[in-house]
Amino acid sequence: MKTFKFFLLLLIAFSTLSSKGQTVKRIFADAEKQTSFMLDQVPLAKAEWLKDTKNAKKPNVVSPRSLSPEGKLNLVASKDWTSGFFPGVLWLLYDFTGNKKWETQAREFTANIENEKMNAGTHDMGFKIYNSFGQGYRITNDPSYKEVIIQGAKTLSKRFNPIVGCIRSWDHSRDKWGFPVIIDNMLNLELLFAVTRMTGDSSFYKIAVSHANTTLKNHFRSDFSSYHVVDYDTITGKVEKKNTHQGFSHESSWARGQAWGLYGYTMCYRETKDPKYLLQAENIASFLLNHPNLPKDLVPYWDFDAPNIPNEPRDASAGAVICSALFELSTFSKNGIDYRKKANQILANLTNDYRSAIGANKGFLLLHSTGTKPTNIEVDVPIIYADYYYLEALIRSQKLRK
Ligand code: GLY
Numbered sequence: 001m002k003t004f005k006f007f008l009l010l011l012i013a014f015s016t017l018s019s020k021g022q023t024v025k026r027i028f029a030d031a032e033k034q035t036s037f038m039l040d041q042v043p044l045a046k047a048e049w050l051k052d053t054k055n056a057k058k059p060n061v062v063s064p065r066s067l068s069p070e071g072k073l074n075l076v077a078s079k080d081w082t083s084g085f086f087p088g089v090l091w092l093l094y095d096f097t098g099n100k101k102w103e104t105q106a107r108e109f110t111a112n113i114e115n116e117k118m119n120a121g122t123h124d125m126g127f128k129i130y131n132s133f134g135q136g137y138r139i140t141n142d143p144s145y146k147e148v149i150i151q152g153a154k155t156l157s158k159r160f161n162p163i164v165g166c167i168r169s170w171d172h173s174r175d176k177w178g179f180p181v182i183i184d185n186m187l188n189l190e191l192l193f194a195v196t197r198m199t200g201d202s203s204f205y206k207i208a209v210s211h212a213n214t215t216l217k218n219h220f221r222s223d224f225s226s227y228h229v230v231d232y233d234t235i236t237g238k239v240e241k242k243n244t245h246q247g248f249s250h251e252s253s254w255a256r257g258q259a260w261g262l263y264g265y266t267m268c269y270r271e272t273k274d275p276k277y278l279l280q281a282e283n284i285a286s287f288l289l290n291h292p293n294l295p296k297d298l299v300p301y302w303d304f305d306a307p308n309i310p311n312e313p314r315d316a317s318a319g320a321v322i323c324s325a326l327f328e329l330s331t332f333s334k335n336g337i338d339y340r341k342k343a344n345q346i347l348a349n350l351t352n353d354y355r356s357a358i359g360a361n362k363g364f365l366l367l368h369s370t371g372t373k374p375t376n377i378e379v380d381v382p383i384i385y386a387d388y389y390y391l392e393a394l395i396r397s398q399k400l401r402k
Contacts, residue, residue, distance in 0.1 A: 038363025126188030186264025252305035317386035
């Protein structure tokens, strides 16, 4: 039985991606060319942005985010939730290739967002600081990065409310929600776990566990799909509303939200070894992978309940997050062989059918992501976080082969 499992794993490892001659090394070589192209585009887009007098009083833009409907490169200021992903892409390129060019660029783009460590107006600290400074610290051990990460966790902790048991997500839409918590927020917990390891101060770990437990209790339906926004009463700690913001409806399953849940509980199991997080991740995976509206190529539509499936845009970013999460979950779960097979399929499909041609699309790697469909923002375009999780998934797949 053991020998059979071993050969099955070998088969899974060498199938799919290699079926079209796409080894991870070759894909990274393409990603290097494409990202070099993006680096040439950034100063051009910045100059264009500065020329527009409307932007004179706005904070400077620093990181690529997406393409406009006209095909222009959209850059964002450091306060945007996506500002850490491009530095992260550069770190992942350095991690895989060892090419110093990427370290130099990664350091430069990472430095641009350092002031975010003090920004207590958002929950997106992990997305910004951990995917940039966190990756940089993992790879280089630079002590100055550690200080930024620690400060980021201290700032994020200020948003924790002990009565609710969660970190507050948004400060906007106060007319709708008193204390909104979104499923995406699970990703920010990784920063808190890391800082307890770095400092020995368990308060960050405790906040992360409280947030994960409260979210597990209140964000999920009986089929393990999740709501996007849960609003809490801060006097009683009780749930006030279960809503959506980026999904099709309050009761629908917004694809990227499901992906954040899967990734979040897999990461929480890695950090705590609490079996209830592993079970939650397995249940989310089962919801996703067995869903009748999941397309054959396993790259979801933007919402599992979008009204016009199959004529709805996909969300390659959700596909990339699910793919990367499944690779990690495969190392913990009794269903590991199946998860790894599915992750390899997603990776092969993203690689073969969703990649941009080199020298096109301002240097983004993946096409066909959807940011916020209900307000028609970033629909069926390249978005930087898809590229980040795609590269992470490629690296995870390579590590598993070894
Ligand atoms: N965290 C925001 C989003 O996934 O669109």
